[in-house]
Amino acid sequence: MKRLPNEVMFGKNNIYTTCDEEHPHFYITTNKIKVIPNKAIITGPANLVVADVRTPLFVPFGIFPLSDKRKSGIIFPEYGERTDLGFYLEHGGYYFGISDHLDLALSGNVYSKGSWLVNASSRFISRYRFSGGFSVTYSNTRSFLPEENKYFPSTNFKVNFNFAQDAKARPNSSFNASVSFATPGFDQLFGNPQSTYLNNTYQSSISYRATIPNSPFNFTISASHSQSTLTHIVSLQLPVFNFSMNQLYPFQKKQPVGKPKWFEKIGVSYTMNARNQLSTLDTLLFHEDPTSKTLAGVLHQFPISAPFQIFRYLIVTPSFNYNETWAFQTVHEHWDTSLQQILIDTVRRFATARDFSLSLGASTRLYGMMQFKHGKVKAIRHVFNPSIGYSYRPDFSDPKWGVYRNVQVDSLKTIRKYSIFQGGVFGGPPAGEFSGINVSLNNNLEMKVLSKKDTVTGTKKIKLLDAFNISGSYNFAVDTLQWSTINMSGRTTLFDKININFGASYDPYIADSLGRRQNVFVWDDQRKLARLTSATIGLDARFESPKKTNVQKLTQAQLDYLINSQILMLTSTSMELQHRL
Numbered sequence: 001m002k003r004l005p006n007e008v009m010f011g012k013n014n015i016y017t018t019c020d021e022e023h024p025h026f027y028i029t030t031n032k033i034k035v036i037p038n039k040a041i042i043t044g045p046a047n048l049v050v051a052d053v054r055t056p057l058f059v060p061f062g063i064f065p066l067s068d069k070r071k072s073g074i075i076f077p078e079y080g081e082r083t084d085l086g087f088y089l090e091h092g093g094y095y096f097g098i099s100d101h102l103d104l105a106l107s108g109n110v111y112s113k114g115s116w117l118v119n120a121s122s123r124f125i126s127r128y129r130f131s132g133g134f135s136v137t138y139s140n141t142r143s144f145l146p147e148e149n150k151y152f153p154s155t156n157f158k159v160n161f162n163f164a165q166d167a168k169a170r171p172n173s174s175f176n177a178s179v180s181f182a183t184p185g186f187d188q189l190f191g192n193p194q195s196t197y198l199n200n201t202y203q204s205s206i207s208y209r210a211t212i213p214n215s216p217f218n219f220t221i222s223a224s225h226s227q228s229t230l231t232h233i234v235s236l237q238l239p240v241f242n243f244s245m246n247q248l249y250p251f252q253k254k255q256p257v258g259k260p261k262w263f264e265k266i267g268v269s270y271t272m273n274a275r276n277q278l279s280t281l282d283t284l285l286f287h288e289d290p291t292s293k294t295l296a297g298v299l300h301q302f303p304i305s306a307p308f309q310i311f312r313y314l315i316v317t318p319s320f321n322y323n324e325t326w327a328f329q330t331v332h333e334h335w336d337t338s339l340q341q342i343l344i345d346t347v348r349r350f351a352t353a354r355d356f357s358l359s360l361g362a363s364t365r366l367y368g369m370m371q372f373k374h375g376k377v378k379a380i381r382h383v384f385n386p387s388i389g390y391s392y393r394p395d396f397s398d399p400k401w402g403v404y405r406n407v408q409v410d411s412l413k414t415i416r417k418y419s420i421f422q423g424g425v426f427g428g429p430p431a432g433e434f435s436g437i438n439v440s441l442n443n444n445l446e447m448k449v450l451s452k453k454d455t456v457t458g459t460k461k462i463k464l465l466d467a468f469n470i471s472g473s474y475n476f477a478v479d480t481l482q483w484s485t486i487n488m489s490g491r492t493t494l495f496d497k498i499n500i501n502f503g504a505s506y507d508p509y510i511a512d513s514l515g516r517r518q519n520v521f522v523w524d525d526q527r528k529l530a531r532l533t534s535a536t537i538g539l540d541a542r543f544e545s546p547k548k549t550n551v552q553k554l555t556q557a558q559l560d561y562l563i564n565s566q567i568l569m570l571t572s573t574s575m576e577l578q579h580r581l
Contacts, residue, residue, distance in 0.1 A: 010032075011033040012032065015029045015030075016028055028046050028047070030045065030046040038068070040063055041066060042063055042064075043062040043064075045061065046058070070097025070098065072094070072095055075094060075095055075105065085112075093105060093107030093108055093119075101125055102123070102124045103122060103123055105120070105121050106118075106120055115139070119136070120135070120136050121135035122134055128169060130163065131164055133161075133162055134160065134161040135161075139155065140153065140155050154185065155183075156182070156186040156189060157182065159180070160180050161177065161179040161180075164176050172211045173208070174209050175207070175208045175209075178203075179204040179225075180203060180204050182227075184232055187229060188229075200230045203226050205224045206222060206223045207221070216245050216246035218244055219241070219242060221241055222237075222242075223236075227282065233279060234285055235279045237276070238277075240276075241273075241274040241275075245271075247268065247269040249267055249268075251263045251264050267306070268304050269302075270301070270302055275297060275298075277296075278293055279293065296328040297327045298426075299323065299324075300323065300324040300325075303322075304321075305319040314364050316362045317363075318358075319358075319359050319360075320359075323354070325352065327350070327352075327421055327424050327425070328349075330351045330424075331347070331418070331423060331424075332347050333407040353402070354401075355396050357391060358392045359389055359392075360389060360390050360391075361388070361389030361438075362388055363388075364385070367381065368382040376450050378449060380445070380446070380447050382444070383446075384441070385444075388437065389437070389438045390437055390438075391434065391436065396430060401429070404419050405418060434477055440469065442467065442469050443465060443469070444467060445468075446461055447464055464492065465490060465491075467490055469487075469490065472485070486506040487503070487504075488505075488506070489503040489504075490502055497542065499541065500539055502537045505533045506533065509521060
């Protein structure tokens with residue numbers, strides 16, 4: 001290499017490559033090279049070499065622009081033929097490199113049978129503030145119908161928009177948006193096979209979240225959209241408002257002195273969810289009164305808890321949960337004698353309902369350790385976390401609560417109950433009284449083995465079972481089927497690579513031919529504790545090749561030579577200019 005006073009460099013017998021190995025696997029070699037800083041790299045005849053074998057790929061010269069500014073230019077189209085639209089030129093247009101913060105690409109498709117498509121897409125970014133982009137596509141197609149022997153014109157469009165606010169812009173609030181919607185036939189005409197057959201849903205979401213400074217309050221305002229190209233059903237949730245209050249301790253002293261009293265641990269929180277949603281066919285979205293199918297509701301949740309510790313190791317948590325549902329429409333069912341069926345009417349009126357539950361839980365944590373003096377395994381530790389609780393919830397299908405009503409369901413005058421809030425946004429209070437005990441047994445198992453890699457302790461921990469849980473309940477408030485199903489779940493990791501999740505459900509009661517539970521224990525009928533009703537297992541793994549870095553240390557003589565000779569290494573636009581001394 002030879003450098004001139006104006007920083008321009010000339011080289012002889014150089015190679016340049018994007019391979020990061022000490023001896024590159026591939027490179028382009030040339031006998032002449034000229035480097036003009038921040039402008040261009042110019043070479044003479046160049047040849048591609050792979051695995052130190054010259055290939056027949058030669059170029060008489062090469063020009064590689066070096067510039068940190070945006071460039072504009074022509075986007076060359078792709079050509080081909082489609083059986084439905086004819087010969088085409090696709091994705092051709094012009095790219096505008098407006099600035100480092102904004103660009104624009106205008107492109108289009110042209111088909112020999114009269115169809116065309118135009119697209120405008122742009123990206124924008126402002127460092128530490130926001131980033132995003134949009135794409136708008138419009139098409140006019142002429143599809144041939146062999147049955148009628150004529151062309152059928154149609155128009156389609158697709159819109160994509162995304163916006164993300166940087167977390168550093170406003171610490172107390174954030175705004176994010178992801179919008180995607182299109183006409184049902186767009187992907188069938190212009191989508192690739194994967195988007196056509198595997199992705200049949202368009203989804204959009206816009207949300208604004210804010211935390212009120214110096215307060216426990218925060219809120220979120222959002223809107224979402226879901227559109228299925230198979231069922232042609234459009235679901236809108238607009239708007240959705242969530243307001244919440246972090247847990248407060250109203251009886252806690254501002255300046256705690258000594259051990260806190262039990263009432264100082266009483267915690268109160270509040271959450272409000274308000275939602276307005278609409279579900280209809282895409283062809284009827286703008287051709288009918290949207291209020292006729294709109295569902296709106298508000299759910300208030302007010303939990304209170306007061307955990308305290310007894311006997312040093314037992315944590316007891318009494319709690320009270322109060323919920324209130326507001327609905328702007330209710331359901332009225334009645335039996336039509338002439339049609340011999342149930343008719344369901346939607347009544348547009350404001351209605352409220354309340355439900356509550358009480359619970360008292362206790363939990364502790366037990367540790368077991370087994371140590372070994374000989375062998376590679378040094379110890380096995382078992383962590384056992386049992387919990388038991390009592391909970392009570394009234395039967396809100398009782399007429400005094402005004403939530404459930406009776407309706408005739410057949411000509412035999414069979415009566416069943418229904419909720420006036422069914423099919424609503426939040427559904428209303430549940431039916432059935434519960435007064436029972438909940439039991440949960442959580443387990444964790446670890447093993448400590450010898451390891452030469454750990455130079456401090458000489459051991460390492462291996463998780464045999466990350467978690468293994470067993471849970472169930474018993475309801476005193478019912479006369480039959482008091483026991484719930486026994487649920488088991490667990491997870492573990494093999495070789496620090498493979499994650500295994502498994503679960504199973506067992507029923508202590510038998511079932512009839514239709515799968516309905518009968519008030520007969522499996523033990524009494526089959527001399528088994530329970531019958532398996534479901535089982536699941538899931539595996540996931542992630543593998544990646546190790547990164548190798550070969551760093552060659554230079555001698556002091558080599559360092560002095562580099563400094564005195566002022567040899568430069570120029571790296572630009574993912575291309576490394578390497579030289580051999």
